[in-house]
Amino acid sequence: MNLKFIKTDLSLSVRSWLRSKGTVFWTILFPVLLILIFGAIFSGQGDIEYKLAVQNFDDTDLSTQFIEMLEESTFFNITTVDNDAEMAKYMQENDFIIGIQIPSDFGETIQEYFGDNTVSINITYYTDPTEQTTGPIAQSIISGMLNEYNNIITNSRNVVGMNHESILGEEFDFIDYFVPGMIGFTIMNSMVYGSIERNTKYRKDGILRKLLTMPVTRYDWIFSKMLFMMFLSFISTFVILIVGILVWGIGIQMNIFFFIIIIGTSFMFSGLGMLIGRFVKDQETADVAGGAITFPMMFLAGTFFPLDQMPDILQTIAQFLPLYYVNEALRNAVIYGDIDKTLFFMGFVIAFAIIFFSLGVIFTKWKED
Amino acid sequence: MIEKKVRCLQCGNIITSSGNPGEVILVTCPECGKKGKVTYKKEIQSDDVAIEAINLKKVYGDLIAVNSISFYVRKGEVFAFLGPNGAGKTTTVEMIESIRQPTEGTIKILGKDISRFFNEIKDKIGILPQEFFSFERFTVRETLLYYASLYKKNVDINEIISMMDLKDQENKLYMNLSGGLKQRVGVAIALVNDPEIIFLDEPSTGLDPKARREVWEVIADLRRKGKTIFLTTHYMEEAEYLADRIVIIHKGKIIAEGALEELINKYGDENILRIKDCKSKDIISKLKENDFETISEGNGDIAIKIKYKEQILEVLSFLKHECVDYSTIDIRRSNLEEIFLKLTGAKLREAS
Numbered sequence: 001m002n003l004k005f006i007k008t009d010l011s012l013s014v015r016s017w018l019r020s021k022g023t024v025f026w027t028i029l030f031p032v033l034l035i036l037i038f039g040a041i042f043s044g045q046g047d048i049e050y051k052l053a054v055q056n057f058d059d060t061d062l063s064t065q066f067i068e069m070l071e072e073s074t075f076f077n078i079t080t081v082d083n084d085a086e087m088a089k090y091m092q093e094n095d096f097i098i099g100i101q102i103p104s105d106f107g108e109t110i111q112e113y114f115g116d117n118t119v120s121i122n123i124t125y126y127t128d129p130t131e132q133t134t135g136p137i138a139q140s141i142i143s144g145m146l147n148e149y150n151n152i153i154t155n156s157r158n159v160v161g162m163n164h165e166s167i168l169g170e171e172f173d174f175i176d177y178f179v180p181g182m183i184g185f186t187i188m189n190s191m192v193y194g195s196i197e198r199n200t201k202y203r204k205d206g207i208l209r210k211l212l213t214m215p216v217t218r219y220d221w222i223f224s225k226m227l228f229m230m231f232l233s234f235i236s237t238f239v240i241l242i243v244g245i246l247v248w249g250i251g252i253q254m255n256i257f258f259f260i261i262i263i264g265t266s267f268m269f270s271g272l273g274m275l276i277g278r279f280v281k282d283q284e285t286a287d288v289a290g291g292a293i294t295f296p297m298m299f300l301a302g303t304f305f306p307l308d309q310m311p312d313i314l315q316t317i318a319q320f321l322p323l324y325y326v327n328e329a330l331r332n333a334v335i336y337g338d339i340d341k342t343l344f345f346m347g348f349v350i351a352f353a354i355i356f357f358s359l360g361v362i363f364t365k366w367k368e369d
Numbered sequence: 370m371i372e373k374k375v376r377c378l379q380c381g382n383i384i385t386s387s388g389n390p391g392e393v394i395l396v397t398c399p400e401c402g403k404k405g406k407v408t409y410k411k412e413i414q415s416d417d418v419a420i421e422a423i424n425l426k427k428v429y430g431d432l433i434a435v436n437s438i439s440f441y442v443r444k445g446e447v448f449a450f451l452g453p454n455g456a457g458k459t460t461t462v463e464m465i466e467s468i469r470q471p472t473e474g475t476i477k478i479l480g481k482d483i484s485r486f487f488n489e490i491k492d493k494i495g496i497l498p499q500e501f502f503s504f505e506r507f508t509v510r511e512t513l514l515y516y517a518s519l520y521k522k523n524v525d526i527n528e529i530i531s532m533m534d535l536k537d538q539e540n541k542l543y544m545n546l547s548g549g550l551k552q553r554v555g556v557a558i559a560l561v562n563d564p565e566i567i568f569l570d571e572p573s574t575g576l577d578p579k580a581r582r583e584v585w586e587v588i589a590d591l592r593r594k595g596k597t598i599f600l601t602t603h604y605m606e607e608a609e610y611l612a613d614r615i616v617i618i619h620k621g622k623i624i625a626e627g628a629l630e631e632l633i634n635k636y637g638d639e640n641i642l643r644i645k646d647c648k649s650k651d652i653i654s655k656l657k658e659n660d661f662e663t664i665s666e667g668n669g670d671i672a673i674k675i676k677y678k679e680q681i682l683e684v685l686s687f688l689k690h691e692c693v694d695y696s697t698i699d700i701r702r703s704n705l706e707e708i709f710l711k712l713t714g715a716k717l718r719e720a721s
Binding site: 004007016017019209210211215369 | 429463466467468469470488491492494496498499500501502503504505506507511514515516518519520521542558
């Protein structure tokens with residue numbers, strides 16, 4: 001391994017990068033701007049508040065206690081619906097998207113539970129099926145609060161339930177969700193377009209042909225470039241995290257998984273960029289091809305918005321997108337602190353990294369036909 | 370003993386002469402008495418050969434880009450590979466540089482087969498690829514340091530900067546340099562390992578005449594320093610100005626090879642006298658009647674082959690006698706353009 005070259009390449013690549021205002025903007029400033037803008041939109045207003053219609057047929061303190069809990073959460077602005085009203089009709093006429101109906105035997109069933117722990121009761125969750133965003137989010141929040149209510153009342157036994165469950169962590173703000181997505185998205189763009197440039201512009205400019213005639217192996221060159229690309233990944237990641245922490249107060253759990261995921265993501269998307277650059281040789285066309293792959297991932301891989309808010313078909317598509325696993329691995333590693341899920345998603349990141357990077361290295365050629 | 374046929378430069382008579390390799394024989398024309406030297410070159414020794422291509426062939430599908438060509442390059446010479454665009458020049462040089470794989474044939478650099486020993490040869494060659502552009506946001510100095518870091522040999526970058534007259538530009542970004550300066554940096558990059566052989570693929574293409582001249586001076590200077598230079602070009606002036614030996618390639622085949630003088634002697638016509646804008650309509654037939662070999666070039670221009678010096682005066686006397694009106698007259702020797710035209714039936718530029 002030519003360490004003299006690797007050192008020179010890394011140092012000059014960093015200098016060259018710093019001289020390119022456009023690249024610095026897209027790698028550092030653009031994600032920071034997005035965090036500030038999205039953070040201001042979704043976090044600056046405080047917690048999101050939904051209009052919730054509540055029809056309570058139960059006259060015990062237990063149902064009142066649950067409604068108070070919903071009110072105290074600050075997520076909901078509650079309107080009580082008269083018991084004579086037909087719930088669905090009332091919601092349509094009064095423009096409610098979400099509502100809950102507490103059955104008349106709510107309190108009675110809970111009291112009965114202490115004598116017979118096999119009984120349970122469901123509240124009914126009403127939502128406008130045409131509204132794809134608010135309904136699932138509010139459902140997730142109510143579901144989470146029901147869990148908490150169950151904990152308080154029955155010490156963790158689910159005596160009160162809903163027909164549908166959701167995984168959305170209720171204690172996190174939008175910005176907590178957004179920052180890891182932004183990290184994944186930024187690394188993806190830097191790596192894909194960086195690799196495309198090296199494999200198309202450098203080929204067109206004769207740099208690859210020149211290197212072929214010099215005493216450097218393709219592996220030394222790729223290794224050196226990967227060091228630089230990982231430097232970029234970590235720089236942009238840390239800038240995004242610092243802005244997230246200082247401006248929006250997100251809580252970060254730094255651990256070894258975080259570093260593994262960043263490195264894996266860098267290799268994964270560099271490999272993808274190499275493959276694009278190999279098969280689409282013209283730089284402009286390669287950039288378009290890069291955009292065609294990265295742009296949909298930005299929206300479909302749960303980068304900016306929770307996948308739970310999306311239709312089922314899009315949630316299925318997301319599971320075929322590498323960025324989805326990066327986003328979920330990062331969220332679980334540094335925000336949610338869920339080790340099991342981190343390992344699960346990280347496994348996919350590493351597998352994708354090995355596959356894409358290996359294929360990229362195999363298919364990238366310096367020799368001309 | 371080698372037998373040679375040479376043409377008398379005065380009367381055009383063909384003289385047969387013989388001599389040994391390395392000898393210079395003085396011969397006298399039996400027709401006009403003119404004396405001249407005939408050189409019998411030594412056969413090329415393998416130690417003198419920098420590059421040798423044997424039966425080199427490159428095929429793309431149905432297209433034969435390079436058709437079983439063989440040639441050699443001597444150490445310390447500027448060797449020009451001349452031909453129109455698409456003739457197979459770059460394909461050939463890239464096969465020698467190991468960028469492309471030959472379909473058939475053998476290439477030796479400094480006596481070593483590149484298919485087996487190219488990694489050993491890398492330290493001894495420097496390359497300026499065709500249409501080469503380096504990293505945009507590196508300065509000239511950084512660019513040279515970058516490429517120099519690939520080699521074990523430590524060369525003095527300052528010396529290369531001075532040699533290539535890049536001192537004033539060393540801290541400028543590559544992207545901000547003119548085309549001529551970029552080419553000069555390209556040549557400088559090819560020198561970062563102090564190579565024995567330098568490949569320059571179309572080094573002056575796309576440059577303005579001044580920048581082209583600057584690049585030529587750089588190449589001439591490298592030759593003076595004893596470097597072997599393999600130059601591909603489609604500019605005949607470049608080959609004429611720089612090359613010790615020239616190979617002309619057309620449609621993948623070598624059609625002529627030798628020093629400029631040899632090519633002109635072998636393939637060129639005699640001196641040509643050109644009459645521009647001749648007003649007399651029947652002058653060509655009158656010239657022919659008087660045994661002048663003429664070629665009509667259109668628009669009233671006439672070219673006359675001059676077989677011996679006195680014939681110039683004979684033509685001028687004839688024109689005066691016939692009261693022929695014309696604008697200018699010039700006399701010159703054949704050049705590579707004309708040789709190419711003669712050999713291929715196409716002009717070098719048109720064939721591109």
